[in-house]
Amino acid sequence: MMNYRWRGVIEEYRKYLPVSDKTPVITLLEGNTPLLEARNLAEYISLPLRLLLKYEGANPTGSFKDRGMTVAISKAVEEGAKAVICASTGNTSASAAAYGARAKLPVIVIIPKGAIALGKLAQALLHNAKVVAIEGNFDDALRIVVEISQKFPVTLVNSLNPYRIEGQKTAAFEISDVLGDAPAFHALPVGNAGNITAYWKGYKEYHQLGINKRLPRMLGFQAAGAAPIVEGRPIENPQTVATAIRIGNPASWKFAVQARDESGGLIDKVTDEEIIQAYKLLASLEGIFCEPASAASVAGVIKKHKEGYFKSFEGETIVCTLTGHGLKDPQLAVETAPATFISAPPDLEEVVKILGL
Ligand code: F0G
Numbered sequence: 001m002m003n004y005r006w007r008g009v010i011e012e013y014r015k016y017l018p019v020s021d022k023t024p025v026i027t028l029l030e031g032n033t034p035l036l037e038a039r040n041l042a043e044y045i046s047l048p049l050r051l052l053l054k055y056e057g058a059n060p061t062g063s064f065k066d067r068g069m070t071v072a073i074s075k076a077v078e079e080g081a082k083a084v085i086c087a088s089t090g091n092t093s094a095s096a097a098a099y100g101a102r103a104k105l106p107v108i109v110i111i112p113k114g115a116i117a118l119g120k121l122a123q124a125l126l127h128n129a130k131v132v133a134i135e136g137n138f139d140d141a142l143r144i145v146v147e148i149s150q151k152f153p154v155t156l157v158n159s160l161n162p163y164r165i166e167g168q169k170t171a172a173f174e175i176s177d178v179l180g181d182a183p184a185f186h187a188l189p190v191g192n193a194g195n196i197t198a199y200w201k202g203y204k205e206y207h208q209l210g211i212n213k214r215l216p217r218m219l220g221f222q223a224a225g226a227a228p229i230v231e232g233r234p235i236e237n238p239q240t241v242a243t244a245i246r247i248g249n250p251a252s253w254k255f256a257v258q259a260r261d262e263s264g265g266l267i268d269k270v271t272d273e274e275i276i277q278a279y280k281l282l283a284s285l286e287g288i289f290c291e292p293a294s295a296a297s298v299a300g301v302i303k304k305h306k307e308g309y310f311k312s313f314e315g316e317t318i319v320c321t322l323t324g325h326g327l328k329d330p331q332l333a334v335e336t337a338p339a340t341f342i343s344a345p346p347d348l349e350e351v352v353k354i355l356g357l
Contacts, residue, residue, distance in 0.1 A: 006032040009067050009170040010074060016173065016205060017071060017166055026074045026103045030066035031170055033058045035178050035319070040285040041298070047305050048314040052183070053282075053298075054175060057290055057325030061123060064195060064323050065095035067171060068164030072157045073099040081155040083108060085148055087141035088158075089191065089244045090120030091324055096157050097127035108154065110134055110141040115243050117291070117329035137238065139249045142192075159194025160251050168195055172202025175319055182207070182216045184316035189296035189323055190220040190229065190267060191245035193252035199321075200259035216319075218265035220256060221300030223293075227269035229256055241272040241332065244293035244324060270299040276336055278302060282322070284338065289326030297321055 006012065008027035010019055019025070034055045042051040056064035073096070076084055083106040086096050093109035093116075100107035109124050113133035124131050134141055142158060149156035159165060176182055182203050190196050196218060206212040222230055223240030228248055235248035250256065260267050270278075275292050278299035282288045297320040304310065310318075326333055344351050 008070060009167060010070055013170045013173055016170075018163065019071070019074065023074050023078045025070075026077060026099055027070050028060035028066060028098065028102065030059045030070055031174065033171075033174070035175060036286070036288070038282075038286050041281055044281065044285055045302055045305060047301070047310065049184075049310055050315070050317045051301070052317060052319045053286070053288065054171060054319055054321045055288060055290070056171070056321060056323050057294070061091075061095045061098045062119070062325035062328055063091040063095065064168060064171060064321065065091045066099070068159065068167035068194070068198070069095040069099045069157065071167030072161050072163040073103050073105065075163045076105065076155045076157065077103050079155070081105060083154045084157045085109070085145050085154045086157045087111070087138060087145045088116070088120075089138050089246060090116035090328065091244060092158065093129065093131070094120045094123035094127075097124045097129035100129065101127045106130065108132070110145050112137045112141055112246075115246060117243055118331060119328040138192075138247050139234075139238075142251060158251065159192055159197075165194060165198045165201060168198030169202030169205065171321065172199045173206060176203070176206050176212050179317065182212045182214050183319045184214075184216060184313060185219055185265075185318040186216040186321070187219040187221065187297040187301050187318060188321040189242070189245050189293050190222050190256060191226075191247045191250065191293065193220075193229070193250040193256035195321070195323065196220045196259050197252045197255035200255075200263060215263060216265075218259045218263040219300060219304065220260060220265070220267040221296045222267065222269045223275065223296060224269045224271045229253060229267050230269045240275075242275050242291075242293035242296060243329075244291060245296065266304075268300060268303065270296050270303055274299040274303060280336060280338065283326070288322065289333070290322040291324040291326055291328045292332060294322040294324050297323075
């Protein structure tokens with residue numbers, strides 16, 4: 001019988017992370033998320049590559065943020081922090097609130113009012129964070145928390161905190177460990193651009209250590225109404241149905257560009273319609289419920305495939321990161337779902353009749 005138990009990303013990848021024996025490990029046993037082959041979807045879109053999905057919604061708080069948060073919160077405790085703070089489109093705040101609770105650290109989160117999905121707000125509130133909703137967007141919130149962390153004794157746990165990037169790079173390690181090398185392509189949504197930075201760092205480290213023989217091409221996708229890197233300028237009033245990536249001035253902008261250029265990849269944009277289409281295809285063809293922002297990676301692959309981008313890469317492997325769980329945003333799911341429910345009396349005959357059996 002297999003007796004192996006996953007110990008969370010810090011213990012599993014300790015030698016690649018900035019931790020020591022003195023670091024108190026605050027973990028919810030994050031990581032070890034499924035890497036699923038999406039055969040139905042690949043067939044449906046006639047993609048001649050092997051399409052794999054890294055389902056980060058399976059993390060303890062339902063998003064990839066847990067990988068970075070376990071390191072950031074553990075280091076904050078080690079360094080004697082009295083409180084932590086972050087700005088968020090929802091997932092970072094949910095993760096900070098959960099790990100902060102476990103570490104007995106007060107957590108302050110600043111969110112754009114009315115612009116984060118209900119599930120994420122529920123998490124931050126239930127974990128008892130101090131939640132401030134500002135009448136502004138994520139970029140305003142980030143500016144405010146950066147200033148607060150400079151003026152007051154609270155530790156910033158946005159991805160400007162390098163420990164976040166360190167933890168998040170473990171997703172690239174996991175994928176490489178399963179595949180035995182890096183994939184040919186790695187696609188992911190880009191918001192504040194921390195995750196593309198982290199994956200590229202992880203892949204580069206495994207390559208430098210000789211664990212991987214190759215490096216992937218990094219493919220980043222922004223929402224069309226919130227695509228500052230694609231447009232080459234900050235977007236003052238970013239708009240998209242994918243609220244998680246509704247960001248007009250990403251903190252890790254230059255690292256995202258570096259990942260794109262060093263890897264020979266690209267950063268492109270996908271429309272809300274393309275995002276929703278991919279979101280629905282994942283749910284109906286693969287049984288995977290991710291949040292809309294996550295589906296931007298698959299929407300991007302569909303778009304690039306239509307443009308012929310993958311033509312000479314038949315048989316190669318492409319990994320799409322699905323960054324967060326679909327239950328984060330149940331309202332959007334109900335609004336866009338292909339199915340509706342049918343009301344019926346509690347009567348066998350009536351139910352059978354409605355079902356047309
Ligand atoms: N997908 C989801 C579900 C996210 O929550 C985020 C970012 C991203 C993709 C983009 O990742 O910022 O590293 O480029 N969410 C942040 C938050 C901004 O506050 O939860 P990124």
